[in-house]
Amino acid sequence: MSSQFFPSPIKSTPDGLVCIGGELSCVRLLDAYRHGIFPWPADPDDPILWWSPDPRAILPLDAAHVSQRVKRRMRTDEFQIGCNDSFESVIRACATGLGREGGTWLTEEMIDGYCKLHRQGHAHSVEVWHEDQLVGGTYGVAIGGLFAAESMFHRRRDASKVALACLVQHLNAQGYQLLDVQQWTPHTGTLGVIEIPRAEYIRRLAEVVDMPITFGKELKSDL
Numbered sequence: 001m002s003s004q005f006f007p008s009p010i011k012s013t014p015d016g017l018v019c020i021g022g023e024l025s026c027v028r029l030l031d032a033y034r035h036g037i038f039p040w041p042a043d044p045d046d047p048i049l050w051w052s053p054d055p056r057a058i059l060p061l062d063a064a065h066v067s068q069r070v071k072r073r074m075r076t077d078e079f080q081i082g083c084n085d086s087f088e089s090v091i092r093a094c095a096t097g098l099g100r101e102g103g104t105w106l107t108e109e110m111i112d113g114y115c116k117l118h119r120q121g122h123a124h125s126v127e128v129w130h131e132d133q134l135v136g137g138t139y140g141v142a143i144g145g146l147f148a149a150e151s152m153f154h155r156r157r158d159a160s161k162v163a164l165a166c167l168v169q170h171l172n173a174q175g176y177q178l179l180d181v182q183q184w185t186p187h188t189g190t191l192g193v194i195e196i197p198r199a200e201y202i203r204r205l206a207e208v209v210d211m212p213i214t215f216g217k218e219l220k221s222d223l
Contacts, residue, residue, distance in 0.1 A: 003035045009052035009198060016053030016198075024048060024113030026120055033141050033148050034209050036202045038182060044107040054198035057184040059149070061176065064168045065192040070161045079136075079159065080129040081166050083219040087118040090125040090137040094151035106151070114150070117141060124215050126167045128159045135159045138167055142215045145177035145208030164191065166221040173220035177208040 002008070005028050012018045018037050022028060032038060037052045066074075073079065091114055095106035117123035122143065128136035136159025138152035149167070154160035171179060181188055184195050196204075 003037070004031050006032060006035060006037050006050060009036050009054075009202065012052050012054070016051045018050045018052050020049055021047040022050070024109055026113070026116050026122070029113055029117055029141070030122060030143065033143055033146070034205075036198070036205050038148065039110065039113075040105055041107055041110065042105075044109075048109075051182075052198060053183060055184075055195040056198050056201035057181045057188065057193050057195050058201065059168070059179045059181050059188075059191065059193045061168060061172050061179055063192050064165070065190065066161070066165045070158050070165060073158050074162055074165065078130060079162055081162070081219060081221060082127045082129065083170070083215075084118070084124055084217075086127050086134060086137075087123065087125040087139060088115050089134055090127060090139050090153070091115070091151075093134065093137065093153045093155070094139065114139070114141075121215075126163045126170075126219065128154075128156075128163045128166075130156055130159070136163050138163045142176075142213075143209050145175065145211035145213045146180065146205060147171055147176050147178070147215075148180040148182075161191070166219060169221040170216075170219050174216055175211075175213050177211065177213075178204055180205075 037050050039048050040051050041048050091111055114123050123141050125139040135156035136154040140147050140149040152160040181193050184193055
């Protein structure tokens with residue numbers, strides 16, 4: 001089924017730009033993700049840019065890499081894990097995390113749009129706490145069997161990796177089929193992220209977005 005708002009991703013520019021402009025309403029955001037498109041503004045003062053890069057990066061849910069150090073930390077009582085308790089705090093921490101102090105793609109308009117998705121039950125966060133302080137987390141958008149991970153942060157060593165590991169455990173327990181991370185980086189590559197052709201991603205996406213899968217109210221992980 002074609003998108004209500006966007007041209008086909010195959011008509012993008014070579015770097016994956018599909019179109020420019022438009023509001024960040026819930027209906028538009030959901031339509032974008034259902035068709036392999038996501039927003040990523042180049043500058044807070046510019047119109048929203050909508051992307052569908054080729055190749056596309058995913059984290060295979062059966063092949064995520066968790067280091068032995070992270071596994072050991074997950075077996076201790078150092079961290080406490082929650083989900084959907086502090087969504088806005090997580091997304092704001094992602095916007096201002098280490099290395100992002102001078103600017104971020106997470107503008108106030110983006111934060112507002114994803115918080116609205118969260119209130120409607122389409123966006124979810126995993127939080128990592130230490131001594132009642134939020135020290136790490138990740139968030140993303142869930143549609144059917146797709147979870148589109150957007151960003152993560154840490155304020156304590158390995159906290160973001162613990163959040164991701166717990167998210168992967170939960171997605172597997174719930175029956176999710178596709179974990180999208182948009183673009184490969186050397187860092188995400190160490191976590192098991194791989195690239196696949198955009199056409200293959202869109203084919204897989206079409207197979208899972210209408211699956212009767214929900215995120216649930218409680219995190220299912222071994223921590």
